[in-house]
Amino acid sequence: MPNITVRGAEVKFPGTKKHSEPVLALSDVNLSIPDQQFVCLLGPSGCGKSTLLNLIAGFLEPTDGEVLVDDEPVAGPGPERGVVFQSANVFPWLTCAQNVAFGPKLRGKSKAEVAEQVDHYLERVGLLPFKDRLPMELSGGMRQRLSLARVLINDPPILLMDEPFGALDAQTRIIMQELLLELWERDRKTVIFVTHDIDEALLLADRVYVMSTRPGRILDHVDVPLARPRNYQVSNDKAFRDLRQSLFEQLHDDAAHSANVA
Numbered sequence: 001m002p003n004i005t006v007r008g009a010e011v012k013f014p015g016t017k018k019h020s021e022p023v024l025a026l027s028d029v030n031l032s033i034p035d036q037q038f039v040c041l042l043g044p045s046g047c048g049k050s051t052l053l054n055l056i057a058g059f060l061e062p063t064d065g066e067v068l069v070d071d072e073p074v075a076g077p078g079p080e081r082g083v084v085f086q087s088a089n090v091f092p093w094l095t096c097a098q099n100v101a102f103g104p105k106l107r108g109k110s111k112a113e114v115a116e117q118v119d120h121y122l123e124r125v126g127l128l129p130f131k132d133r134l135p136m137e138l139s140g141g142m143r144q145r146l147s148l149a150r151v152l153i154n155d156p157p158i159l160l161m162d163e164p165f166g167a168l169d170a171q172t173r174i175i176m177q178e179l180l181l182e183l184w185e186r187d188r189k190t191v192i193f194v195t196h197d198i199d200e201a202l203l204l205a206d207r208v209y210v211m212s213t214r215p216g217r218i219l220d221h222v223d224v225p226l227a228r229p230r231n232y233q234v235s236n237d238k239a240f241r242d243l244r245q246s247l248f249e250q251l252h253d254d255a256a257h258s259a260n261v262a
């Protein structure tokens with residue numbers, strides 16, 4: 001089972017015609033994520049959360065340092081890392097069932113096996129009654145469920161999620177967070193989940209990594225001692241409220257400090 005190590009990672013984007021200065025997006029980032037841990041990367045907009053996730057996904061290479069999965073350097077995207085993006089990643093011309101079948105079909109699974117798996121994963125995300133619908137007939141939350149099913153059917157041991165519920169309304173967002181918790185309780189995949197929402201991070205994570213304003217560094221990590229299984233009511237716990245306050249202060253102080261030195 002894989003674990004993830006990021007050592008001394010730096011990402012510097014070269015200057016472009018529009019922005020002639022290079023952008024130092026990440027500086028000396030170190031992480032060690034054991035199997036089955038649910039980790040949130042928490043930080044303000046533009047601090048480099050997506051850049052860090054893209055490094056681990058293998059979409060980007062570090063300009064310094066290294067990223068290892070199961071002690072092997074990451075040399076590009078791989079089947080053991082499933083990625084869920086903020087906007088639903090689905091083919092609009094395929095039905096829900098066809099969308100979910102896409103991955104296993106590509107891997108040459110038999111028709112019967114694919115059909116059975118498609119039903120199973122659509123059921124798990126609550127979309128089985130919509131299997132013959134097109135994505136445009138679904139709500140935003142349902143489309144994101146479909147994205148999740150498309151990734152889960154490939155059964156990657158690692159899930160990389162980039163603000164997957166960021167575009168959803170508050171109620172749908174809670175339902176999706178609880179669905180993700182339920183799926184995770186059963187599968188215990190290693191999850192790295194990007195968010196700028198403190199409550200979301202505390203509801204979901206075993207460990208929250210707090211990132212600084214740009215260039216992104218890991219300021220701190222906080223282990224979340226709240227009992228599992230969790231649902232949204234955990235936010236009424238005193239421990240939750242205390243952690244929320246302390247994370248808020250940490251993010252606030254870092255933002256104030258960088259505003260003063262800017």
Ligand SMILES: Nc1ncnc2c1ncn2[C@@H]1O[C@H](COP(=O)(O)OP(=O)(O)OP(=O)(O)O)[C@@H](O)[C@H]1O
Pocket residue numbers: 013014023024025043044045046047048049050051052196214
């Ligand atoms: N391809 C790129 N070329 C140049 N600069 C980039 C590129 N991608 C990201 N950046 C810059 O790197 C910094 C970090 O961006 P990133 O998207 O990782 O932040 P983020 O924390 O995920 O932000 P948000 O929460 O708003 O999505 C930003 O200043 C961004 O403008």
